[in-house]
Amino acid sequence: xxxxxxxxxxxLFRGEPDWLRDRRQxxxxxxxxxxxxxxxxxxxxxxxxxxxxxxxYFEFEHVMAHMTYAVNMPDGVIIESLPVAAKEHRDLVEPYxxxxxxxxxxxxxxxxxxxxxxxxxxxxxDGTVIEEPIRAENYSRQGGTAVLPHTLIVAGRNxxxxxxxxxxxEDDAEGGYxxxxxxxFLGEGAQVGYVAVQKWGRNVWHFADQRAELxxxxxxxxxxVTLGGKFSKTRVEASLAGExxxxxxxAIYFASGEQFFDFHTLQDHSVGNTRSDLLFKGALQDxxxxxxxxxxxxxxxxxxxxxxxxxxxxxxSDKAKATSIPMLEIDNNDVRCTHGATVGPVDPEHxxxxxxxxxxxxxxxRMLIQGFFGDVLERIPFDHxxxxxxxxxxxxxx
Numbered sequence: 001x002x003x004x005x006x007x008x009x010x011x012l013f014r015g016e017p018d019w020l021r022d023r024r025q026x027x028x029x030x031x032x033x034x035x036x037x038x039x040x041x042x043x044x045x046x047x048x049x050x051x052x053x054x055x056x057y058f059e060f061e062h063v064m065a066h067m068t069y070a071v072n073m074p075d076g077v078i079i080e081s082l083p084v085a086a087k088e089h090r091d092l093v094e095p096y097x098x099x100x101x102x103x104x105x106x107x108x109x110x111x112x113x114x115x116x117x118x119x120x121x122x123x124x125x126d127g128t129v130i131e132e133p134i135r136a137e138n139y140s141r142q143g144g145t146a147v148l149p150h151t152l153i154v155a156g157r158n159x160x161x162x163x164x165x166x167x168x169x170e171d172d173a174e175g176g177y178x179x180x181x182x183x184x185f186l187g188e189g190a191q192v193g194y195v196a197v198q199k200w201g202r203n204v205w206h207f208a209d210q211r212a213e214l215x216x217x218x219x220x221x222x223x224x225v226t227l228g229g230k231f232s233k234t235r236v237e238a239s240l241a242g243e244x245x246x247x248x249x250x251a252i253y254f255a256s257g258e259q260f261f262d263f264h265t266l267q268d269h270s271v272g273n274t275r276s277d278l279l280f281k282g283a284l285q286d287x288x289x290x291x292x293x294x295x296x297x298x299x300x301x302x303x304x305x306x307x308x309x310x311x312x313x314x315x316x317s318d319k320a321k322a323t324s325i326p327m328l329e330i331d332n333n334d335v336r337c338t339h340g341a342t343v344g345p346v347d348p349e350h351x352x353x354x355x356x357x358x359x360x361x362x363x364x365x366r367m368l369i370q371g372f373f374g375d376v377l378e379r380i381p382f383d384h385x386x387x388x389x390x391x392x393x394x395x396x397x398x
Contacts, residue, residue: 019094020086027103027113034107046291046323047233047262052205054111057146057177063118065149068135076125079134082150085121092123097152100183100211100239108207108233112148112179119150122163126187130161133193133382137166140200143174147200151182155190155218162193162382167200169228174201178229181209186218188242193221193381197388200228202257208234214274216242221381224251225389226261227396237266240274240305250376251280252389254396255288255320265294269305269335278309281376283369283397285316293325296339300331309339314346314372316365369397 016024037044069079078089086093103113120136140147151165167180178200186192200206206229212220226232238247247267255261267276282290292311313322324341346368354364373393380386 016083017087017090019090023098024114027098027110028115030103031107031110031114034104034110036107043264043293047260049231052231054146054177057144059145060115060117061140061142061145061147063138063140063147063149065118065120065136065138067120070130070132074128074130077128077130078121078123080121082119082121082152089121089123092154093121093152096154096183096185098183100213101181101209105209109209112150112181112207112209115146116148116150116179116181117146119152122151122153124155124159124161126156126158128156128159133162133164133384135164135166135384137168138180140169140174140176140178143171143201144176146177148177148179150179153182153184153192153194155184155186155192157187158189159187160191162385163195164385165194165196166388167196167198167228169199169201169204172201173203175203176201176205178204178206179208180206182211184212184220184222186212186214186220186245188216188218190215190218192219193223195223195225195380195382195385197225197385197392198228198232199392202228202230202259204229206232208232210235211237211239212247213239213241214245214247217244218242219246221248221379222250223380223385225392226251226253227392229261230258231260233262235264235266237268238276239268239270240276241270243271243273245274247276248379249276249278250379252373252376252393253280253282253290254393255282255284255290256286256396257288258286259288260290262291263293265309267294267296267307267309269296269298269302269307271301272303272305274302275306276308279312279376280310281312281373282322283314283316283372284320284322287317287319289321291323292341293327294339295327295329296337298330298332298335298337303332303334305332305335305337307335307337311341312372313343314369315343316346316369366397
């Protein structure tokens, strides 16, 4: 039975604490105040959202992620659903939740902050090392609904662990409204690997924000895989706020049919002696389209920053189109920054070489695509995620 309450009221009557209820209310008011993005907005002018009406999907699937992790966790580690953690661990959740992903960013961020459903909270106390990866599988089982999970990760000083978020549709053809947003806080000396694999249905509208804040000498390896959705917009942003911090931002995407993928990235160096390394690689075929726009920002007091940004696109049909826009904003002269982008087809000389050795055309093409993604795949921070991504790519390429 569909509720007669408004979506916001549905949320407010779920027994959540007052502070979270107030925060949702404020975010919903921001959503109603902000306009839909338009072609006059630089970030959105290549992304058409005029046909997307969020209210058409205001029936919610309250998805509980299936969590997998070692039975004997070190003392003090908290792995809990985000709604439960908000009630039981307010002191750890309230200061962080939606402090990086601010609801006033745009209308869709505000809506996610107001109506997020489920998601997970991970807290790892100072000095703790977790050897086995923590894995979360977020499933959608019904088309035409909204599934809006949120992940909040707080890593204490000198911690080390890996986390995998999977976003999976039981029906590959399903439609609906989906998100999969994440906030990651790295304390001094923390080492965190984070992998997100997005496999929502091919008729889904998908919006995701992933933002991390890195303190002194911390290291983040963030890896993104985008395969699902008819429209998918993903923002990946790293704020290097402590000297000696290091962010590796990597992504793989494979678009086919009429899929449209939009990626915006930010490498924000606010202090000196920091390093960021970004490589996004995508393949697209049929009439698919992709957009990548990335900014390296070196702020005034960020001397001796080192930043690299590259976007590579393999276009597999005459009607597919990839747009790539790398950007720099540098306010300090004592830095090293490089960026670049490529868009092109399979190299005909490479194809000729393989064919001349008796390899069938389809097999040769598959080998070249796999080789194209190889240097990114090998950087996935842990084996389970690497094997999962390799299998998913194999099925798409095949």
